[in-house]
Amino acid sequence: MNAQAPALRDPRLNRPEPLTPPLGDGGFFQRDRSIHPPAHAPGYKSSVLRSPRQSLLSLEGSVSEITGPVFGHNDLGPLDNDLIRNYAKDGDPVGERIIVHGRVLDETGRGVPNTLVEFWQANAGGRYRHKKDTYLAPVDPNFGGCGRALTDDTGYYYFRTVKPGPYPWRNYVNSWRPAHIHFSVFGSGFAQRLITQMYFEGDPLIPVCPILTTIPDQDALDRLVAPLDLNASAPFDSLAYRFDIVLRGQRSTYFENRTAGN
Amino acid sequence: MPQPLNYLKETASQTAGPYVHIGLIPAMAGFDIFEKNFSNVLTTPNTEGERITLEGKVLDGTGTPLRDVLLEIWQANASGRYNHPADRSAGALEQEFRGWGRAGSDFESGLVTFETIKPGAIVDKAGRTCAPHINVWIVARGINIGLNTRLYFSDEETANAADPVLNLIEQPSRRSTLVAKRSERGGKVVYSFTIHLQGPEETVFFDV
Ligand SMILES: [Fe+2]
Numbered sequence: 001m002n003a004q005a006p007a008l009r010d011p012r013l014n015r016p017e018p019l020t021p022p023l024g025d026g027g028f029f030q031r032d033r034s035i036h037p038p039a040h041a042p043g044y045k046s047s048v049l050r051s052p053r054q055s056l057l058s059l060e061g062s063v064s065e066i067t068g069p070v071f072g073h074n075d076l077g078p079l080d081n082d083l084i085r086n087y088a089k090d091g092d093p094v095g096e097r098i099i100v101h102g103r104v105l106d107e108t109g110r111g112v113p114n115t116l117v118e119f120w121q122a123n124a125g126g127r128y129r130h131k132k133d134t135y136l137a138p139v140d141p142n143f144g145g146c147g148r149a150l151t152d153d154t155g156y157y158y159f160r161t162v163k164p165g166p167y168p169w170r171n172y173v174n175s176w177r178p179a180h181i182h183f184s185v186f187g188s189g190f191a192q193r194l195i196t197q198m199y200f201e202g203d204p205l206i207p208v209c210p211i212l213t214t215i216p217d218q219d220a221l222d223r224l225v226a227p228l229d230l231n232a233s234a235p236f237d238s239l240a241y242r243f244d245i246v247l248r249g250q251r252s253t254y255f256e257n258r259t260a261g262n
Numbered sequence: 263m264p265q266p267l268n269y270l271k272e273t274a275s276q277t278a279g280p281y282v283h284i285g286l287i288p289a290m291a292g293f294d295i296f297e298k299n300f301s302n303v304l305t306t307p308n309t310e311g312e313r314i315t316l317e318g319k320v321l322d323g324t325g326t327p328l329r330d331v332l333l334e335i336w337q338a339n340a341s342g343r344y345n346h347p348a349d350r351s352a353g354a355l356e357q358e359f360r361g362w363g364r365a366g367s368d369f370e371s372g373l374v375t376f377e378t379i380k381p382g383a384i385v386d387k388a389g390r391t392c393a394p395h396i397n398v399w400i401v402a403r404g405i406n407i408g409l410n411t412r413l414y415f416s417d418e419e420t421a422n423a424a425d426p427v428l429n430l431i432e433q434p435s436r437r438s439t440l441v442a443k444r445s446e447r448g449g450k451v452v453y454s455f456t457i458h459l460q461g462p463e464e465t466v467f468f469d470v
Contacts, residue, residue, distance in 0.1 A: 029269075031469065036275045037406035044277070046404030049323035050459050056469035057430060062386045064397050064412075065470040067346035068336060069362035077297035087295055107270045120285025130281045131292040132330070132369070144295040146285045182278065182285055189348070190336045191470040193408060195401050197276040211277060214406055220274040246270045 008082045008099075008160045026251030027061025028191050029107055037214035044210045045171055061191060066250070068190035071116040073150060080148045083121075083161035087129075087144030094140055095124025095162030097238040100198070100226070103155040104185055107249030111155025117245075118184040119159065120146040126167030126177075135167055160238065163200070171210045178205035178212065187247040198243045201227045275407035282332050282401060283366050290366045302365035304337075304378040309359050311340025311379030316413065316442065318455035319372045320400060325461070327372025331402040334364040335376055335413075342382030342394070351385045380451075383421060393421035393428065395440075400457065410468045413455055416443045431466055439465040 037044075039051035059065065079086040084093060100119075104112040122128045122145065125137035129145050145164075149157040164179050180197045187193065199206055206212060206225065215221045223246075232240035283290040289299065305313065316335070319327040338344045338361060343353030345361045359379075367374045384392040393414055400409040414422050422428055422441065431437045442453035457465045 032272065033407075033469075035271055037277075039406055041406060044404070044406070046277075047406055048404075050328070050402065050404035051406075052409065052464055052467050053460055054464050054466075056467050058469045059427060059430070061470065062392070062427070063344060063349050063351070063384060064336070064338075064392075064395070067344040067348050069360055070346060075298055075300075080296060087293075105270060107272060109268070109270055118285050120281065128281045128284060129291060129293055130284050132280060144284075144288070144293060146288055146295060148296075182276075182282070184278075184286060189346075190397055190399065191410075193334070193399055194273060194275060195278045195282075195408060196273050197279075215274050215276075217274070220271065223271070224274060224276070246273045248272055249269065 008085075008158075027066055028189060028248040028250050031248060035215070035217045035220035038216070041214035044214050047214070061189070065191040066189040068186060068188060068192070070114075071150060071186070072114070075116070076148060076150060081157075081159035083143070083145065083147045083159065086147060088142045091142055093123065093143035093162050095143075095165075097160070098163050099158060099160050099232060099234065099238050099240040100181065100243055101156070101158035101229075101232055101240060102226075102243040102245065104151050104157065104187075104245045104247065105155055106187070106192075106247050111151070111153075112187055112247055113151055113153045113155055115151050115155075115188065116148060116186045117151060117157045118146070118148040119161075119181050121161065121164040121181045122167055124162050124165050126165030137165070137167070166203075166205055175210055176205055178203040178209050183243075183245065185245055185247060189250070192247040194245070194247060196245070197224060198241075199225045200241060201225055277403060277406050278332060278401035278408075280330050280403040282330070282403075286332060286364060287366050290369075300364055302363050302374075302376045304335075304359070304361065304363045304376065306358050308356075309339075309379055310356060311382075312451065314378060314380050315450055315452045316374075316376040316378060316396070316455065317452055318374055318442070318457065320367065320374070320402075320457040321459065323460035327367070328402055328459075329367055329369050329372045331367045331372070331374070331400060331405075332364060333367075333374050333376075334362065334399045335378070335396050336399070337361050337378065337396040338381040338384055338394075340379055340382050342384045344384075353382060353385075380415065386426070390426050391421070391424070393418050393425035395425075395427075398457075409459075410470045411457065411465055412440050412468070413442045413453070414440050415453060416441050436466050439463060
């Protein structure tokens, strides 16, 4: 661990009021698949053989879908949300120091509390610490490239890292990924499970990325681009980017029609 | 103009990519970073129920196993109770059994395994009994939005025949895409499954 790096502090200026949404046991709002990439998106070649061709079978939320795993602080270590320190061996990782912060909300606008958010990324040169990544940019001895956080009671999360670099990949001969951070989010029910990617405001590779442009809806695409958030930056230390994540909303159960005896 | 409803829109999904292991199971990417790691072992020595190994592959449209796929499973305990506050059924809760695990496929063979217990039958909100099953979520490079499916058990023929979800599947032949086959190997119970992403045997995937 590196003793020089200052401790990571909560970058919020004003904490929003805590919200503890009532725990509904209704199903989730119907997923609007028109804002998601289709399974079969030929411009992203890997999807061609890995996309189901039959219709999905629609299930109204049963107990199997409205429930999901519950995580707690016991599952995490103290440096899990600090990618500048969680793999540092003899110094800080190379790259632009950044804070990424935001809220996990549901479609009703309520914060999703105590939910697990996991993130992973390439280093500043665009290289992943992964045995299958052979890009010629070097691995950074002080950078692992992954972390995780539990949202607080308002759905808020934050972590510190270095800005990932773009990297080339085999789709077309000259395909490059825009700088991005992968996110995995749970929510309260397994039907809210989501993996996505966060991009950075102003990146010129965004409009030409074969993966990003699988998204058919421009507004949905724009919502994956995190703006620079100067107000949350740490002066003389780190810039900040803001990334809110929206999971499916949950129907309330105003009128119960429960079978007696169970 | 009527009042606006002002719902937010769900964040769009993006593929987990080829390096999903870094974030979710870093040991498979080739390094050790977290003090505590999630795994494909759901049981502890105290877990109630019959110990089972789930073992299977995910095949692409050519029948080739995916060797960079990640599966998560979510299941009830042996009493049919999910470890979640929204499950208000009568089965006994076991705090130590989270009921969730994740596994990456082997980089050579594509084999995915979980060590868990066979879940009990589930009583849904309407009071219907559902056959024992395990919920599965699949992500990988080339999968643009996580795929939801289920695994049922081949030795539960009667319960499967009455299951409300299996009965939603119009073609009986497609129901069998969700049934894992029981066998015994060296005194251990193994349930084997194959998930076909495409083709004549395409697995039934759900819009949950
Ligand atoms: Fe990536």
